[in-house]
Amino acid sequence: xxxxxxxxxxxxxxxxxxxxxxxxxxxxxxxxxxxxxxxxxxxxxxxxxxxxxxxxxxxxxxxxxxxxxxxxxxxxxxxxxxxxxxxxxxxxxxxxxxxxxxxxxxxxxxxxxxxxxxxxxxxxxxxxxxxxxxxxxxxxxxxxxxxxxxxxxxxxxxxxxxxxxxxxxxxxxxxxxxxxxxxxxxxxxxxxxxxxxxxxxxxxxxxxxxxxxxxxxxxxxxxxxxxxxxxxxxxxxxxxxxxxxxxxxxxxxxxxxxxxxxxxxxxxxxxxxxxxxxxxxxxxxxxxxxxxxxxxxxxxxxxxxxxxxxxxxxxxxxxxxxxxxxxxxxxxxxxxxxxxxxxxxxxxxxxxxxxxxxxxxxxxxxxxxxxxxxxxxxxxxxxxxxxxxxxxxxxxxxxxxxxxxxxxxxxxxxxxxxxxxxxxxxxxxxxxxxxxxxxxxxxxxxxxxxxxxxxxxxxxxxxxxxx
Amino acid sequence: xxxxxxxxxxxxxxxxxxxxxxxxxxxxxxxxxxxxxxxxxxxxxxxxxxxxxxxxxxxxxxxxxxxxxxxxxxxxxxxxxxxxxxxxxxxxxxxxxxxxxxxxxxxxxxxxxxxxxxxxxxxxxxxxxxxxxxxxxxxxxxxxxxxxxxxxxxxxxxxxxxxxxxxxxxxxxxxxxxxxxxxxxxxxxxxxxxxxxxxxxxxxxxxxxxxxxxxxxxxxxxxxxxxxxxxxxxxxxxxxxxxxxxxxxxxxxxxxxxxxxxxxxxxxxxxxxxxxxxxxxxxxxxxxxxxxxxxxxxxxxxxxxxxxxxxxxxxxxxxxxxxxxxxxxxxxxxxxxxxxxxxxxxxxxxxxxxxxxxxxxxxxxxxxxxxxxxxxxxxxxxxxxxxxxxxxxxxxxxxxxxxxxxxxxxxxxxxxxxxxxxxxxxxxxxxxxxxxxxxxxxxxxxxxxxxxxxxxxxxxxxxxxxx
Numbered sequence: 017x018x019x020x021x022x023x024x025x026x027x028x029x030x031x032x033x034x035x036x037x038x039x040x041x042x043x044x045x046x047x048x049x050x051x052x053x054x055x056x057x058x059x060x061x062x063x064x065x066x067x068x069x070x071x072x073x074x075x076x077x078x079x080x081x082x083x084x085x086x087x088x089x090x091x092x093x094x095x096x097x098x099x100x101x102x103x104x105x106x107x108x109x110x111x112x113x114x115x116x117x118x119x120x121x122x123x124x125x126x127x128x129x130x131x132x133x134x135x136x137x138x139x140x141x142x143x144x145x146x147x148x149x150x151x152x153x154x155x156x157x158x159x160x161x162x163x164x165x166x167x168x169x170x171x172x173x174x175x176x177x178x179x180x181x182x183x184x185x186x187x188x189x190x191x192x193x194x195x196x197x198x199x200x201x202x203x204x205x206x207x208x209x210x211x212x213x214x215x216x217x218x219x220x221x222x223x224x225x226x227x228x229x230x231x232x233x234x235x236x237x238x239x240x241x242x243x244x245x246x247x248x249x250x251x252x253x254x255x256x257x258x259x260x261x262x263x264x265x266x267x268x269x270x271x272x273x274x275x276x277x278x279x280x281x282x283x284x285x286x287x288x289x290x291x292x293x294x295x296x297x298x299x300x301x302x303x304x305x306x307x308x309x310x311x312x313x314x315x316x317x318x319x320x321x322x323x324x325x326x327x328x329x330x331x332x333x334x335x336x337x338x339x340x341x342x343x344x345x346x347x348x349x350x351x352x353x354x355x356x357x358x359x360x361x362x363x364x365x366x367x368x369x370x371x372x373x374x375x376x377x378x379x380x381x382x383x384x385x386x387x388x389x390x391x392x393x394x395x396x397x398x399x400x401x402x403x404x405x406x407x408x409x410x411x412x413x414x415x416x417x418x419x420x421x422x423x424x425x426x427x428x429x430x431x432x433x434x435x436x437x438x439x440x441x442x443x444x445x446x447x448x449x450x451x452x453x454x455x456x457x458x459x460x461x462x463x464x465x466x467x468x469x470x471x472x473x474x475x476x477x478x479x480x481x482x483x
Numbered sequence: 484x485x486x487x488x489x490x491x492x493x494x495x496x497x498x499x500x501x502x503x504x505x506x507x508x509x510x511x512x513x514x515x516x517x518x519x520x521x522x523x524x525x526x527x528x529x530x531x532x533x534x535x536x537x538x539x540x541x542x543x544x545x546x547x548x549x550x551x552x553x554x555x556x557x558x559x560x561x562x563x564x565x566x567x568x569x570x571x572x573x574x575x576x577x578x579x580x581x582x583x584x585x586x587x588x589x590x591x592x593x594x595x596x597x598x599x600x601x602x603x604x605x606x607x608x609x610x611x612x613x614x615x616x617x618x619x620x621x622x623x624x625x626x627x628x629x630x631x632x633x634x635x636x637x638x639x640x641x642x643x644x645x646x647x648x649x650x651x652x653x654x655x656x657x658x659x660x661x662x663x664x665x666x667x668x669x670x671x672x673x674x675x676x677x678x679x680x681x682x683x684x685x686x687x688x689x690x691x692x693x694x695x696x697x698x699x700x701x702x703x704x705x706x707x708x709x710x711x712x713x714x715x716x717x718x719x720x721x722x723x724x725x726x727x728x729x730x731x732x733x734x735x736x737x738x739x740x741x742x743x744x745x746x747x748x749x750x751x752x753x754x755x756x757x758x759x760x761x762x763x764x765x766x767x768x769x770x771x772x773x774x775x776x777x778x779x780x781x782x783x784x785x786x787x788x789x790x791x792x793x794x795x796x797x798x799x800x801x802x803x804x805x806x807x808x809x810x811x812x813x814x815x816x817x818x819x820x821x822x823x824x825x826x827x828x829x830x831x832x833x834x835x836x837x838x839x840x841x842x843x844x845x846x847x848x849x850x851x852x853x854x855x856x857x858x859x860x861x862x863x864x865x866x867x868x869x870x871x872x873x874x875x876x877x878x879x880x881x882x883x884x885x886x887x888x889x890x891x892x893x894x895x896x897x898x899x900x901x902x903x904x905x906x907x908x909x910x911x912x913x914x915x916x917x918x919x920x921x922x923x924x925x926x927x928x929x930x931x932x933x934x935x936x937x938x939x940x941x942x943x944x945x946x947x948x949x950x
Contacts, residue, residue, distance in 0.1 A: 060704035117912030143703035216948035236610035237527035445584030446556040481683035
């Protein structure tokens with residue numbers, strides 16, 4: 017069977033008009049008008065449906081098709097008709113219709129609107145709905161845009177390890193990876209769990225970040241990026257947290273914090289522009305039914321410069337706001353970790369666009385960030401966007417061996433665990449920076465969908481590893 | 484600092500000749516000729532080095548630079564000179580050189596050749612060597628080529644879950660993912676491990692394949708692909724097996740086995756051609772020092788059709804070979820699983836190019852493969868390539884509900900565990916197919932490197948999760 021995708025039928029309508037073609041897809045609706053009928057067919061190749069017209073007279077299995085039900089798979093041979101005067105520009109005049117796979121009255125994706133909560137229990141079928149077809153196409157296109165952005169600029173894509181014996185952040189709750197028999201955990205003479213008997217011969221976990229390993233490669237290739245899954249075993253059940261999520265982590269040699277922010281900003285604008293160009297139908301649907309401000313916001317951000325403000329200035333802005341009557345749950349003073357309410361006030365209320373907040377207190381940031389000359393802040397930059405809050409966390413890395421060693425000891429960590437990382441400062445150390453972009457948060461931003469469970473094909477959260 | 488990459492210096496040499504530029508990178512060698520000296524600099528932006536010329540007379544820190552050692556990071560300002568008559572087409576006449584990060588005499592990546600075994604103990608530094616710069620650049624370019632291939636054809640990239648409570652193959656040794664305290668494993672009243680207390684509320688593992696979930700999305704989008712890490716907890720220490728590796732798994736609706744092979748073949752040829760075009764320097768190096776037949780083989784495959792042979796025919800070929808004196812360790816008869824020695828004989832000796840072996844006995848293949856009309860073989864197709872053996876395993880999926888249910892029961896599996904998968908056959912089932920490509924095996928094929936540990940940034944194997 018030489019089928020033509022619906023996407024190609026629309027794209028090449030001029031050449032294909034009047035010709036015999038074969039389309040295949042799934043029924044979204046059937047209307048039986050007695051002597052003739054309409055089937056709305058979708059094959060997933062594009063957001064648009066194909067209108068199929070069938071005549072009782074010349075279709076021997078008309079009855080069967082008319083009652084095949086939503087969700088059935090059909091293969092349709094017919095003549096493509098150009099219909100510029102009707103709502104849809106093309107129609108397929110069916111000559112034969114093969115019911116490849118019937119559906120059933122208990123098909124859970126009937127046409128009526130379902131709640132998002134219900135659809136989360138039908139993760140294998142929900143991509144067949146309009147909203148999820150839009151979301152997951154955009155997810156795919158955005159992922160490619162990110163690869164394209166970095167590859168065009170000569171970055172090397174590095175697959176950093178998923179299973180790791182180290183902990184990039186020096187904190188973060190992690191999932192253990194093991195082949196030990198939990199019914200019969202081996203013990204050392206002292207009575208501890210004997211991880212020397214485990215698959216990797218040591219205690220191993222799922223990675224929380226590929227940054228440290230990406231640095232190994234940035235010191236060889238200059239510009240590199242990761243794009244892979246990362247994990248947090250946090251027992252938090254919010255609409256923004258998942259246990260398994262994808263991160264993009266570029267790392268750049270001979271690059272300081274200002275240049276780091278330039279790349280992050282350019283990347284975000286590139287991805288937004290790319291999705292605007294490649295997913296107009298999907299965005300229109302989301303703009304209509306999910307988030308009425310979506311298109312305006314994306315167009316605005318694609319064409320505007322992000323603001324940059326130091327943490328110290330941000331605290332002053334927040335304190336001014338409090339004086340002017342703004343209420344926050346958490347008190348604002350220099351030294352605090354910004355809460356989501358603070359981040360959203362800054363990006364949504366005060367600046368009204370994405371911002372970078374820079375130079376945070378060292379005490380609330382990771383050990384690897386470069387100490388500023390003031391001795392109390394580090395060269396960090398978080399990007400906050402309206403509706404989401406933090407979407408990117410970046411920093412210039414501490415490239416001075418003595419200062420990095422000192423910091424590791426100060427925090428009670430063991431420098432021996434960071435031998436390889438310190439080696440990068442022993443042999444040809446250089447100014448370098450990077451950032452981490454949470455891919456799901458980006459997809460939420462691009463789609464207006466406000467629950468992370470609805471932008472991941474099969475989300476993993478506390479108590480949920482189904483499908 | 485506005486630095487120009489060495490890649491850009493070569494690409495734009497004509498315009499930049501005679502101009503003042505700033506380059507930054509790492510020293511690969513220094514030659515001090517008393518009154519002047521040469522620094523060979525690499526910044527990872529391309530395989531080529533930059534020759535830097537410095538004069539004792541006008542460089543105040545000449546001595547310091549001349550003794551800075553291999554691996555030091557330098558920032559060099561100077562004038563780019565076109566030198567078409569010398570071995571390298573450009574040189575940088577240094578005016579100032581800043582030693583950004585010194586190196587040290589104990590730097591492990593001195594210029595002399597190191598063994599691959601030793602370099603595996605220096606995974607954080609080995610990307611700075613010629614061979615690994617070639618391998619990991621090709622790995623990155625090949626990954627992008629795969630995305631480009633599928634995106635150009637309208638496929639949707641799906642991030643299937645890494646943590647899963649199901650087992651795609653119905654077999655395969657898996658890694659447990661847990662947050663239970665191994666010192667104090669919770670028990671049910673019966674004394675079993677109480678996984679309801681675990682993070683996901685059930686026993687969970689690392690995925691061995693994203694196929695079943697990819698099928699969920701193929702039934703909505705038509706054509707989809709995954710590209711992500713997969714895991715096997717097999718206690719095998721071979722040069723072809725790693726515990727963590729990346730897989731590409733396309734899944735296509737309204738697609739039979741022949742079309743599946745067409746896509747697989749087209750994809751492989753596309754990736755090879757893409758790498759040949761984008762990594763000529765890297766391939767030349769590998770062809771010279773790692774695998775002298777590499778370029779000839781890749782060029783041959785990029786331009787030749789793969790052979791297709793049924794399993795039954797393959798067994799006959801092998802039996803003929805045995806009759807003619809060919810020795811195999813494992814006996815050849817209909818029903819056996821082909822061993823690597825058999826696969827390599829077929830692809831290397833008999834056909835001398837990549838081949839698909841199709842229609843294997845059902846008994847040695849996975850439950851989800853479509854039963855052929857003969858009732859004893861399934862619509863499977865493995866792609867075997869010279870030097871590697873199996874690189875792709877694909878099949879047409881069983882799309883008939885009754886037959887699939889029957890097979891699940893026959894194999895002693897529980898149909899309830901496959902409810903979602905069976906739902907795809909209940910609602911709009913259709914002919915569909917897919918395959919899995921082991922990315923590391925592809926990179927081995929593309930580079931001629933014969934140990935999987937040398938094509939993964941930080942490989943995970945039995946007893947190894949360092950870095």
